[in-house]
Amino acid sequence: MCxxxxxxSSAAQCPISSALERRLRNRGPDHxxxxxxxxxxxxxxxxxxxxxxxxxxxxxxAKQPLVDDTTGSVLCWxxxxxxxxxxxxxxxxxxxILSLLSLASRxxxxxxxxxxxxxxxxxxxxxxxxxxxxPARRLYYGRxxxxxxSLLVKPGEPxxxxxxxxASTTGWSExxxxxxxxxxxxxxxxxxxxxxxARLDWVEDxxxxxxxxAFNTSIPVESDRLTxxxxxxxxxxxxxxxxxxxxxxxxxxxPKASPTDARIAVLFSGGLDCTVLARLAxxxxxxxxxxxxxxxxxxxxxxxxxxxxTSQNELYELCPDRITGxxxxxELLEACPMRKWRLVNVxxxxxxxxxxxxxxxxxxxxxxxxxxxxxxxxxAARGSGLAQTSLESQPxxxxxxxxVLLSGLGADExxxxxxxxxxxxxxQGYVGxxxxxxxxxxxxxxxxxxxxxxxxxxWEREVRFPYLDEDFVKWAIELxxxxxxxxxNIDTSDNRGETPEPGKRVLRFLAExxxxxxxxxxxxxxxxxxxxxxxxxxxxVKGTTLISP
Numbered sequence: 001m002c003x004x005x006x007x008x009s010s011a012a013q014c015p016i017s018s019a020l021e022r023r024l025r026n027r028g029p030d031h032x033x034x035x036x037x038x039x040x041x042x043x044x045x046x047x048x049x050x051x052x053x054x055x056x057x058x059x060x061x062a063k064q065p066l067v068d069d070t071t072g073s074v075l076c077w078x079x080x081x082x083x084x085x086x087x088x089x090x091x092x093x094x095x096x097i098l099s100l101l102s103l104a105s106r107x108x109x110x111x112x113x114x115x116x117x118x119x120x121x122x123x124x125x126x127x128x129x130x131x132x133x134x135p136a137r138r139l140y141y142g143r144x145x146x147x148x149x150s151l152l153v154k155p156g157e158p159x160x161x162x163x164x165x166x167a168s169t170t171g172w173s174e175x176x177x178x179x180x181x182x183x184x185x186x187x188x189x190x191x192x193x194x195x196x197x198a199r200l201d202w203v204e205d206x207x208x209x210x211x212x213x214a215f216n217t218s219i220p221v222e223s224d225r226l227t228x229x230x231x232x233x234x235x236x237x238x239x240x241x242x243x244x245x246x247x248x249x250x251x252x253x254x255p256k257a258s259p260t261d262a263r264i265a266v267l268f269s270g271g272l273d274c275t276v277l278a279r280l281a282x283x284x285x286x287x288x289x290x291x292x293x294x295x296x297x298x299x300x301x302x303x304x305x306x307x308x309x310t311s312q313n314e315l316y317e318l319c320p321d322r323i324t325g326x327x328x329x330x331e332l333l334e335a336c337p338m339r340k341w342r343l344v345n346v347x348x349x350x351x352x353x354x355x356x357x358x359x360x361x362x363x364x365x366x367x368x369x370x371x372x373x374x375x376x377x378x379x380a381a382r383g384s385g386l387a388q389t390s391l392e393s394q395p396x397x398x399x400x401x402x403x404v405l406l407s408g409l410g411a412d413e414x415x416x417x418x419x420x421x422x423x424x425x426x427x428q429g430y431v432g433x434x435x436x437x438x439x440x441x442x443x444x445x446x447x448x449x450x451x452x453x454x455x456x457x458x459w460e461r462e463v464r465f466p467y468l469d470e471d472f473v474k475w476a477i478e479l480x481x482x483x484x485x486x487x488x489n490i491d492t493s494d495n496r497g498e499t500p501e502p503g504k505r506v507l508r509f510l511a512e513x514x515x516x517x518x519x520x521x522x523x524x525x526x527x528x529x530x531x532x533x534x535x536x537x538x539x540x541v542k543g544t545t546l547i548s549p
Contacts, residue, residue: 001462002064002163003027003052004076004151006130008139008185008195009158014048020166023361026458027078027163028052030255035065035074039137040186047132047139047185051076056252056403056462058092066094068102072134075101078149078163079127080464082246086124097123105133113182116140117200120180121211124470125246128175130161132185140182145202145211146468147177147445150453152364159195164454167360174364177210177445178202210445213474215438219430220482225489226505232483233509235475240510241280243469247406248281257401262342265292265402267380267463270324272504273408273417275332275519276511277466281406282336290340292387292400293332295325296380297347328519330391335515344398346385354378359547361458365451368545373448374455381405381456381463403461409452410467413440414476415504416485417524422503425487434481441477444468 003024007014013036016024025032031053039045051064057080066075081093089096097119104115116131126148131140141161143151152172154160165172175181181197202211209215226232251263264285266278278291285291297319322345329343354375359366362374387398412418416437424436456463466472476484486502500508500520511520 001027001054001056001457002078004078004128004130005050005162006076007048007158007160009046010044011046014046014158016050017166017168019168020162023164023458024050024052026460028054029460030055030061031063033063033065035067037072037134045186049074049076049130049132054403054460054462062092062094064094066098068098071102073102073105074132076130077127079129079144080125081123081127083124085122101131105136113138113140113200117180121202128163137185138182139185140180141175142180143175143177145177145445147449148465148468150450151175164361165363167363172364174450209438209442209477212470213477215441215477216480217434218480220480224482226483226486228509230483232479232506233513236506236510239472239475240466243466243472244277244280244284247464247466248284251404254401254403260288261401262290262292263402264404264406265294265383265400266406268293268295268325269321270295270328270522272507272511272519272522273411273467275328275516276507276514277406277408278332279335279514279516282339287338290342292342292344292402293329294344294346294380294383294400295321296376297322297345324522331516331518333390340389342387342389344383344385344387344400345395346379346382358455361454362451366547368547370451371547374451377452378455381459381461383459405456405461405463407463407465408467409465410444411504411507412524413444414467414473415507417504421485422487430481433487437481
């Protein structure tokens, strides 16, 4: 994880504000660097690039911005290139990307950036980037095709790009995850306010979802039903394990931590998606590495008013995610007794003390629903609370040492976990269900990933999404819908007992196979309701209402 920033200006300098520098440093505490250059007639245009680094790849800190020694081209890289052209990347991925981009730009001077686009197409992993091809005086920027990393743009004078905005200025918007953007800088002394970027689409084939694969739209026949004996369950386990291997192995020891401190933590509601990730991660990690489970609960003033006489601690324990978190924690202890699990109960009553900070972090998102979701993610990523290593142990104050957080985001969209998926099936059968799933997957990068990245990365941690691995997403969207969820067979049973509910049924069968039958039957609950961050100030406010100052 890194913080990146670029400014194109006709002024001699375009300094970063102290507030923005602080937020960039929060994203990348290990290094801050700046590179400046000038281009155009009589060097009329100034370009300034800044990067901060959270070092999680290789055995040394690769200081950014990265500069090509031969051409002077500059790369600000915020991401993880797990694979390039299907091959795993060894060592520092940013340095590998700069080498490939520099080569592509030298070999394709006349192709309007197609060589750079092809290089970026070959990357599997989350990223946002800014690349200045100095010989061609061309700037490129963008987000990966799923939009897993934040990048904002502010046109005008100066023309600005950044992982996170300067809260003192308005006019920022999120860079769309629909391709890479390019603009020519200073060839004829063009003023920055006249710079208009062009977009190079990730793919030209509109049938491909996010440029990854084609959604399977075949309609199941009446006899199709998902059972515990289905081959797809083993395939799901294998694909998810491959995704997790890239994200949990070879994570370096965090600063000021010992080899036996936690390197991995899970954003843990106790629900199906995150608990399956925790259980499979335990199969991969060395036995001496603990796994932290970050569970959030809030004292919602509205709920407190309805439960007068209830103690603050009891209010926390009444939170739905605290209840499911403890249940799933117990199943993990039983399923993996040799693993040191640490349930970290993150709980807050005075969210208003952080309100302005969270609002500024999630900008330009600005609705009450954005804020309620961001509260939960912001405090979860903070990772400070009362920790237990067993159900009987006394809670102790603790802050996770992990710099890598695992999120279960994506499972509902891929496998039909939302109520609206069942509603679509009830209204229009499989045709309606398939269209709803296709819509959800296609807009994954547009709805919340940038916002969530900004809210969580501020705690010097990187969030990783195993369900949003490109290979995993491609496999999942190409599956027949009847192998993912089974709304046509809601009330069924077999010789092993009652079948879990139909939403995400394949994932529920996997949870059973992993020894977690209670987890397999947990219902989907939105994070803002599970943690009770929804409608913190008024029960009448709508989620779409704009945040008041």
